[in-house]
Amino acid sequence: MSFVPKEIETYCIDHSTQPSQIAKELMDFTKSSVHGSNMLIGEMEGSILKFLIKLGKVKSIVELGTYTGYSALIMAEALPEDGKLISIDLNPETTKIAKSFWERSSHGKKIEHILKPGLEALSTLNDKYDLIFIDADKNNYSNYLNWAIQHLSVNGLIISDNTLWYGKVLTPGLDKQTDSIRAHNDLAKNLEGFTKTLLPIRDGMFLITRS
Numbered sequence: 018m019s020f021v022p023k024e025i026e027t028y029c030i031d032h033s034t035q036p037s038q039i040a041k042e043l044m045d046f047t048k049s050s051v052h053g054s055n056m057l058i059g060e061m062e063g064s065i066l067k068f069l070i071k072l073g074k075v076k077s078i079v080e081l082g083t084y085t086g087y088s089a090l091i092m093a094e095a096l097p098e099d100g101k102l103i104s105i106d107l108n109p110e111t112t113k114i115a116k117s118f119w120e121r122s123s124h125g126k127k128i129e130h131i132l133k134p135g136l137e138a139l140s141t142l143n144d145k146y147d148l149i150f151i152d153a154d155k156n157n158y159s160n161y162l163n164w165a166i167q168h169l170s171v172n173g174l175i176i177s178d179n180t181l182w183y184g185k186v187l188t189p190g191l192d193k194q195t196d197s198i199r200a201h202n203d204l205a206k207n208l209e210g211f212t213k214t215l216l217p218i219r220d221g222m223f224l225i226t227r228s
């Protein structure tokens with residue numbers, strides 16, 4: 018889902034730093050051969066994530082929602098050599114695809130994968146992280162955000178994806194997932210001591226950092 022007209026998004030992507038060859042191959046493979054490729058963050062969001070990682074001098078990332086590994090690879094490419102990304106997903110098939118592409122990239126060594134449900138995986142992580150990217154399991158978005166607030170480094174950034182949910186967030190009571198994302202968005206809005214911006218990029222990117 019994108020709220021920006023297709024031609025405008027294509028122009029923006031064309032004038033932004035291009036994804037690596039391996040990332041392009043991974044996206045093409047996912048679109049042609051894997052069920053659910055609409056779940057990919059896409060090139061526009063990928064270039065924004067890279068930009069924010071560079072800007073914020075991010076060194077550590079936790080990602081919820083690996084899928085075929087595109088967003089993890091894109092983000093790992095923007096990390097410094099000693100940077101670290103932990104990506105979490107419960108699907109072994111798509112994780113296998115992700116690993117097969119990460120292994121072909123010199124940035125793959127920065128990525129660690131946890132094959133577990135999100136909340137279970139997070140319960141094993143006790144450090145603070147510079148970027149926490151929430152892109153899995155819409156029903157737990159508020160739980161993930163609460164975890165992220167507790168595990169965010171001083172200058173860290175939380176990004177929650179799909180927070181406009183095809184525009185459905187405008188309508189309360191539509192379904193469980195929509196209400197869950199609405200609850201996450203209200204929780205984010207009311208956080209004290211944080212600066213937030215909900216961007217109408219792709220399906221909605223909610224950016225949250227300390228004030």
Ligand SMILES: C[S@@+](CC[C@H](N)C(=O)[O-])C[C@H]1O[C@@H](n2cnc3c(N)ncnc32)[C@H](O)[C@@H]1O
Nearest residue numbers: 056057058082084087088106107134135153154
């Ligand atoms: C939107 S996709 C992630 C897309 C990925 N970030 C990208 O752009 O390349 C969401 C992923 O969340 C995973 N997922 C769903 N429920 C989950 C849960 N409870 N715990 C962990 N992962 C889950 C799915 O298996 C799916 O791969």
